[in-house]
Amino acid sequence: MIRIVEDMRDVNIYLSLRKQVGWIKLDENQAQRALNNSVKVFTVYDDDKPIGMGRVVGDMAVISYIxxxxxxxxxxxxxxxxxxxxxxxxxxKGITQEGTRMMLCLMCAKGREIFYEKHGFIARPTPELGPGMIQYILQ
Known part of the structure; x- marks a missing residue:
C-alpha cells in the first residue's frame, strides 16, 4: 500500500533515494542538515519500503520551494x-495565511517540465517573468 509519511527525517533513506535516481552524492552531515532545516519532509512508502521523497523549504509566509x-x-x-x-x-495551501498568497517554486530536471505544468506550475522565462537562476557556492 502506498502511503505518505510526514517528517520522517531519516538521512539514510534520503541518501539512498538520491543514489537510486543518480543524483549527486551528498556528505551525510550536509544531508542531515538539509533534512533538519526543511519546513516539511514527505516520504513515500510502498508498505515499509521507502520509494520517494519531497521536501518543502522556505519562510512559510511568502515563498516556499519544493x-x-x-x-x-x-x-x-x-x-x-x-x-x-x-x-x-x-x-x-494549508500554511498560507488567509487573504495572502504564497509563491511555490521549484527547479525541475530537464525534460520534466510537462509533469510540473500538469500540476499548475509555469515554466520560466515567460513574457512577464525572467528565467530562474542559480549559483553554486563551493567550499
Missing part, C-alpha cells in the same frame, strides 16, 4: 509523483 522530489525508477510513471506533489501543494 526540493528533492524523488520517486525511484521502478515506481515512476505510476502516478506516485503526482500523488506526492499534490500532497505537497495541499500542505503549502
Amino acid at each position: 526540493q528533492d522530489l524523488i520517486i525511484i525508477p521502478e515506481y515512476q510513471s505510476k502516478h506516485i509523483g503526482s500523488m506526492l506533489i499534490e500532497h505537497i501543494i495541499a500542505y503549502v
Whole structure:
C-alpha cells in the first residue's frame, strides 16, 4: 500500500533515494542538515519500503520551494509523483495565511517540465517573468 509519511527525517533513506535516481552524492552531515532545516519532509512508502521523497523549504509566509522530489525508477510513471506533489501543494495551501498568497517554486530536471505544468506550475522565462537562476557556492 502506498502511503505518505510526514517528517520522517531519516538521512539514510534520503541518501539512498538520491543514489537510486543518480543524483549527486551528498556528505551525510550536509544531508542531515538539509533534512533538519526543511519546513516539511514527505516520504513515500510502498508498505515499509521507502520509494520517494519531497521536501518543502522556505519562510512559510511568502515563498516556499519544493526540493528533492524523488520517486525511484521502478515506481515512476505510476502516478506516485503526482500523488506526492499534490500532497505537497495541499500542505503549502494549508500554511498560507488567509487573504495572502504564497509563491511555490521549484527547479525541475530537464525534460520534466510537462509533469510540473500538469500540476499548475509555469515554466520560466515567460513574457512577464525572467528565467530562474542559480549559483553554486563551493567550499
